[in-house]
Amino acid sequence: AWVHGDPRKVIYPTDSYGQFCGQKDTPNENKTILFYFNILKCASPVVLINLQCPTTQLCVSKCPDRFATYIDVQASYRYKPDQWNYFRQFCKPGFNNPRKSVAQVLRDEDCPSMIIPSRPFLKRCFPDFSTKNGVLTVANQTTFKDGRGKTRNVTDLREAANGINNVLDARSVGMKIFEDYAISWYWILIGLFIAMIVSLLFLVLLRFTAGVLFWIFIFGVIGIIGYGIWHCYWEYDHLKGIPGSDLTVYDIGFQTDFRVYLQLRQTWLAFMIMLCVVEVIIILMLIFLRNRIRIAIALLKEGSRAIGYIMSTLFYPIVTFILIAICISYWAVTAVFLATSGEPVYKVMANQTLCKYANLTCDPESFNTTNVTKLCPGAQCTFAFYGGESLYHKYIFIFQLANAFVFLWLVNFAIALGQCTLAGAFASYYWASRKPADIPLWPLFSSFGRAIRYHTGSLAFGALILAVVQLIRVILEYLDHKLKGTQNSFTRFLLCCLKCCFWCLEKFLKFINRNAYIMIAIYGKNFCTSAKEAFFLLMRNVVRVAVLDKVTDFLLFLGKILVAGGVGVLAFFFFTQRIPLFAQEAPTLNYYWVPLLTVIIGSYLVAHGFFSVYAMCVDTLFLCFCEDLERNDGSTAKPYFMSASLHRILGKKELSPKKA
Secondary structure (H helix, E strand, O other), rough: OOOOOOOOOHHOOOOOOEEOOOOOOOOOOOOOOOOOOOHHHHOOOHHHHHHOOOOEEEEOOOOOOOOEEEEHHOOOOOHHHHHEEEEEEEHHOOOOOOOOOHHHHHHHOOOOOEOOEEEEEEEEEOOOEEOOOOOEEEOOOOOEOOOOOEEEEEHHHHHHHHHHHHHHHHHHHHHHHHHHHHHHHHHHHHHHHHHHHHHHHHHHHHHHHHHHHHHHHHHHHHHHHHHHHHHHEEEEEHHHOOOOOOOOOHHHHOOOOOOHHHHHHHHHHHHHHHHHHHHHHHHHHHHHHHHHHHHHHHHHHHHHHHHHOOOOHHHHHHHHHHHHHHHHHHHHHHHHHHOOEEEEEEEEEOOOOOOOOOOOOOOOOOOOHHOHHOOOOOOOOEEEEEOOOOOHHHOOOHHHHHHHHHHHHHHHHHHHHHHHHHHHHHHHHHHHHHOOOOOOOOHHHHHHHHHHHHOOOHHHHHHHHHHHHHHHHHHHHHHHHHHHOOOOOOHHHHHHHHHHHHHHHHHHHHHHHHHHHHHHHHHHHOEEEHHHHHHHHHHHHHHHHHHHHHHHHHHHHHHHHHHHHHHHHHHHHOOOOOOOOOOOOOOOOOHHHHHHHHHHHHHHHHHHHHHHHHHHHHHHHHHHHHHHHOOOOOOOOOOOOOOHHHHHHHOOOOOOOOOO
């Protein structure tokens, strides 16, 4: 990729001669936009973007801003030289012969037959389409001359216009979203900072008031969802009788302005039903798991105590984030280089539809010496796309898969390194006889050093197994996408089953790997041995695993939802200017949901970063507790390492010394 790739093929458009538009130190340095001689030959913007349009393409400094035809310009070049000088900047470089016959100019495509007002988009000149009183126009005109003696209606461009208008509409939405980010980014950062403070404060207070805080969290989530149900009902009832509010989403179709949907009663009814379902599910789970929740809260108290002694673990997710960002950057850059490692492919472009050489590959250096130009007058050898027929180019797709596999392996290794490091730090807390006196001075850094020095191979092997399964899932998704249009129901069914099986396998491997890394951090054994011992240890305590581990995950998930929801509600009232104290400070936005969704998603990710440390702490302490029960019996010779609170809560029957 690094030898053959050239990212300039993505950055710069390429003209018919294989030259980049806008590249420095070239004749096209100041010509940054690609111009199409005959836009009518291009069926859709997709063809234009893929550089497959069968017309001459030139690099220009600016798009045309007026209607003109070569016939009119040639007829008046003697007494209106300015028109000729303007028109010829869209002709082939060096062409300055207005006396050449129109037929020969159009045959050889020295100049376009016409130019129409255009504007640059994606560094290419697109017709300046607009609508006036519901009528499609180009620069406020409904007709234009095609340069071949005919006057045509702009509706002839309807197929291209519809696609281009959709692209331009998407561009308009994108620009508005960019503007919203530009004027609200610091408020978004403030919202994320508040989420970080709330998450950190929650974990600190959990050490002292775990039970109270978690019940507050649980009822807080119920209260927030209840408020959402009431608000949806209020909006639903408020819209009753308003004209147009009884329309359905299907009736109005897709709209880029999402505020249109908020004017429909059906939208608020759907929101209300979804929130009611979520509310009922949470309440039922709390009713049936209330006793298990009390046990999980006790384990969380022990976890908060461990984090209180090793506060540096809360910031380790930043290290994992940096490592994963590096992996993503390496994968993305390599993928771009691979995708742009093709050689320029030139094809014969002929004006005559019966030319047998049309669309065949050609060599621009030797093209003029062939008989193609004789058999097909006006035929040209122009750049088509980047590709190649060599062995290397045939296997670029395989190289992309290999690059994706390396990406998955590296990401899983970075995650495994973080899990093993945190497990080692929390295990040093659990196995300390006197807490905190026997805890190492720098438990996190010591655990990180051990993981790098002694356990790199084990972590890489575990990441390799997971990466293989994930790559198979990627290939299955690719095959499913390719076969989506086929009618073979058996093949679709088989693919669906395979996707489901490998999804389950990936989830199982992640669970086994996570506990294997904990055992590696405790004993320092290899991956296979640690995975086997962790699996059988968990199977011997399967009831505790099912109850404590999953209930703990559920409670931490509720914590993430409450942090994200609380900050999201605050952001909603702020960005909609419903807080009188900050009404003047709130920015005026095109779409208030843009920063709102960013704050909600960002807050959830921030909370997830802090709570993932906490979840790893609980899993490590739980596995250590199970190992402690099997290795020791509470006697003087084999005392338990667990705290007194865990004695009372988790192992009442096993804690009496075993009889000889």
